[in-house]
Amino acid sequence: MTSAGKPGREVTVIAPSPVLRVVYWTGFPLAGAGVGWLLTWLASWAATLEWVPFQGPLRLLDSLADPLALAGALLLGGGAGLVVAYLGDRELLAVTVSGQEAVLGAGASARRVSRGEASAVFFDGKDLVVLDRSTAELARVKGDLGRRERAKVADAFRAHGWPWHAEGDPHxxxxxxxxxxxxxxxxxxxxxxxxxxxxxxxxxxxxxxxxxxxxxxxxxxxxxxxxxxxxxxxxxxx
Known part of the structure; x- marks a missing residue:
């Protein structure tokens, strides 16, 4: 998405896909809750098999009231899924590019780099890298981007006159x-x-x-x- 500001200061913003964020924040908690339910069912079943180890904890879990055990398993699994969603959401890369500077990431961890300092911009695996004039790394941020979002990032840097290198590190x-x-x-x-x-x-x-x-x-x-x-x-x- 491109938004216009003052003349000659247009800005392009590439934000994480809303659909992907919905998948993260609903899919992972639901999957975690599903795993919790499955483990409860497996524990109940395994408690009937004498050869399975850890019979004491399994029987204790099986002795709990079914609604209580199930609710606890769903809460623990869903909570674990929320943690995974949070960690995954942090990996989603937001990029703001203009002809003067770029902001890589969001919030307190965002990196702000000046166009005048940059000698090369490229993807290194999942990382977006900016090299300075001495060819040292000016910034490196990790971002779990799909092919379409990576193409938008490349187009944004090219459109604003940054030295984009599609083939990766020129060195x-x-x-x-x-x-x-x-x-x-x-x-x-x-x-x-x-x-x-x-x-x-x-x-x-x-x-x-x-x-x-x-x-x-x-x-x-x-x-x-x-x-x-x-x-x-x-x-x-x-």
Whole structure:
């Protein structure tokens, strides 16, 4: 969606699909409640099988009044679904673009970047990335976007004169895979890469993102392929 402001200051806003948000906030709680109901039924059935372990807890659950057990299971399952919906909703990316700046995300976590600072904009997997003039990362935000929304983001940046790169990071040939004790990297960089490798293996996205930022302070730009880390130096780190 594009809205006009002052002449020469038109703004394009790409918001998360309302349908997708409805699916998140209704589908996940309903699915959670369904899982809760299924577990209650399975517990009641398993309590009749002597060979199934944990017979004590199963019989205790089965001894509860059916309405009470069912209500508790539905509430717990629905609550878990609401948590999943909230986490998923946070991953939905909103983008506001003009010829002067872009706002990536919404609320307190939104990143504001200036057109004059940007040398490249592209998608790296699910992440929307903006590089600065030294080719270091100016911003990286995660967004679970469908093909149509990704196309709208690309069109918005192109329309407002940003250096959009449909093929991804224009500096990709410069990346090298991180290997333990590479002589080209300092001991502190290796320590950060090792910590980040553990975060990737734990699937701890927040810790991995923080460690990526720490590596950025060493003028190292990092991208991932699965749990493999690849790096290059920003121009400012040469």
């Amino acid at each position: 990709r040939p410069a990346y090298r895979r991180w290997v333990e004790d590479m002589p080209e990297l300092s001991a502190s960089a290796h320590a950060l890469f090792r910590a980040r490798q553990r975060a990737l293996e734990r699937r701890d996205a927040d810790d991995a993102a923080q460690l990526r930022a720490e590596l950025g302070r060493l003028d190292l730009v990092v991208t991932d392929e699965g749990q493999r880390q690849f790096w290059r130096r920003a121009d400012g780190g040469r």
